[in-house]
Amino acid sequence: MDHDPTAPIPSHSPRPDAGPTPTTTYTSALTAPPAPRLRRRRGRRIGELTAVGILSAALATGGTWGVLSLTDQGPGATSPAATAAQSGGGDAASVVPVSTAAKANPDWNAVTDAVAPSVVAITVKSGSSGGEGSGVIIDDKGHVLTNHHVVSGAGDNAKITVTLAGGATYAATVAGDDASTDLAVVTITDPPKDLRPITMGTSGGLDVGDPVMAVGNPLGLAGTVTTGIVSALNRPVTTSRSEGQSQDPFAQQQATPVVTSAIQTSAAINPGNSGGALVDAAGRLVGINSSIATLGGAGGQSGSIGIGFAIPIDEAQWIADQLIRDGRAQHALLGVTPSDGSATLGAATRSGAQVRKVSSGSAADKAGLLEGDLIVGVDGTDVRSAESLVGLIHAKRIGSTVSLSIIRGGEEQTIKATLGAKPTDQG
DSSP: OOSOSSSSOOOOOOOOOOOOOTTOBOOSSSOSOOSSOOOBOOSOOSSOOOTTTHHHHHHHHSSSBOOOOBOOOOOOSOOOOOSOOBTTBOOGGGOOSOTTOOSSSOOHHHHHHHHGGGEEEEEEEETTEEEEEEEEEOSTTOEEEEOHHHHHTTOTTOEEEEEOTTSOEEEEEEEEEETTTTEEEEEESSOOTTOOOOEEOOGGGOOTTOEEEEEEOGGGOTTEEEEEEEEEEEEEEEEOBOOSOOOOGGGSOOSSOEEEEEEEEOSOOOTTOTTOEEEETTSEEEEEEEEEOOOOSTTOOOSOOSOEEEEEHHHHHHHHHHHHHHSSOOOEEOOEEEEEEEEEETTEEEEEEEEEEEOTTSHHHHHTOOTTOEEEEETTEEOOSHHHHHHHHHTSOTTOEEEEEEEETTEEEEEEEEOEEOOGGGO
16 A cells, blocks of 8 residues: 555545444545544645734644644554664664753753754745645754645745745745655755754654653744654544635645554644754654644634654665665555454453455465455564554664464464565556
8 A cells, every 4th residue: 555554545534533443444545535634734824813813713724734633552662763863873872962862851941942942944945835744854954854844835936945944035946845744855956055954863762651742843933843742652643634615725635545644742742843853851753744633614723732743764775775775665565455353362352453355366365365364463463453553664764574373273372474566656
């Protein structure tokens, strides 16, 4: 799946927690019709805010999309560690920008000083419309990692500018983008020599309860920092754009939903934070802020309600490397079509991703997965729905071997599968 590592599965779309529903099948990354959606917010509409309605308009059309579908899932195991730190190489865990880092008593002043110069504001304009978001400088060549939805809404002829922490603004172009993971890399045109790339961390080292800071451009307020904790790991989140009738290009529905095995955080994230940094107490990048939960409805709250989500850096860095090198990204493929399901194991009932179809010659086929198997775990992380499986596989690298916990015939067993690559002709 283009965003689905499981099979012909597409990827993201929000829906509320639902119990096992075998009739809901994820065919391509997420093709199944989702339940009520939470809406994703794009960049702020430019020139259409009234003096009285500025805040509400920014929240309604601002740069963070907010929507998602939550599947109840515990923290589970962490994702694989990143393989490299900055462009200079080295072990991410050994690079500590803030030596006074302490989980019990973070020095947020020092973290801000270390991280703020590496976070930028991104503006996209096309005709009378436009939007704002955030981005993170990842090397000294001018590459900035951000969200796909930050740069894609205004079309191919949009003008993109990047404003550094010091206030200087530069033109930029899209080096590559990937709708299925909601990631993109833009390149600053003629970047200054004193760029401050952020220090890469690893999302694989996070624990629930760890302190984190979000840095970005919420509602156009550049350089804003908020703090909180890691509320959950491997949270299945499906996002999509607003489906309203607005003529704003940033409000168009995203063709392919995005499913992420996300970092959930209590750090306040608002429209405009999209593409910004989520860092740990040592000032290392652990995630790219991408979505927020909203209350939904016509009068629903569109700003932060204390539930934000970030794409783990271990996944984001792997995608960014491909976008810089090739302009596009390939994704891991398991080769199954899953749906929500359940099975009995002794006296207990387990929920998981039920295998509806196994693609011939795929990683799943070679590993011996069968139709009817219920996948309940990936590398020690619980799988409680098809959406959860999609997000976890999507975060893996091509060629990696995963350990799948399945229930077959009333018994639990483990199967190892080496993930293949999604054919490039599938979109």
